Amino acid sequence: MKTPAILMLALALSGCATGQRPSVEWIAVRDTDQFTDKSTCGVTVGSFYTGGSVFTASNHYYPxxxxxxxxxxxxxxxxxxxKIPVGDVQLRIDQNPA
Structure with missing residues (x-):
């Protein structure tokens, strides 16, 4: 009787073991400083991608x-x-020093 339950559990969890990660899409971000009116343009990623819109999550950090x-x-x-302050951040890219 336990065998069907274990088999069903194994099949249900096998989807977690695929190792596939969602693709990360870089998006363009335009911003204008409210004090200096200086505009900037950059690229970043998000957490949720839906039909042309990208959303980020609170308390998460993005490159x-x-x-x-x-x-x-x-x-x-x-x-x-x-937005919350990120504080001091050290980045290490490939074999370069932080």
């Missing part, structure tokens, strides 16, 4: 890349509707 005056900036931004 962000932008070009300002010919200088490439790489960093982290918080997600969600209300």
């Amino acid at each position: 962000y890349i932008e070009s300002v005056n010919g200088e490439l900036r790489v960093g982290i931004r918080s997600g969600g509707r209300f």
Whole structure:
């Protein structure tokens, strides 16, 4: 009697073992500073992708890349509707130092 239950449980959990991760799509983000009226454009990722819209989750951090005056900036931004400070962040890309 336990064998069918174990078999059903194994089949139900086998979908978790596929190892496939959802594809990450980089999106363009345009922003205008409310004090200086300076516009920036960069790219970032999100957590949820639905038919042309991308959403981020509160209390999660996302990579962000932008070009300002010919200088490439790489960093982290918080997600969600209300942004929270990220503090000091160290990034390590490939074998380069942090």
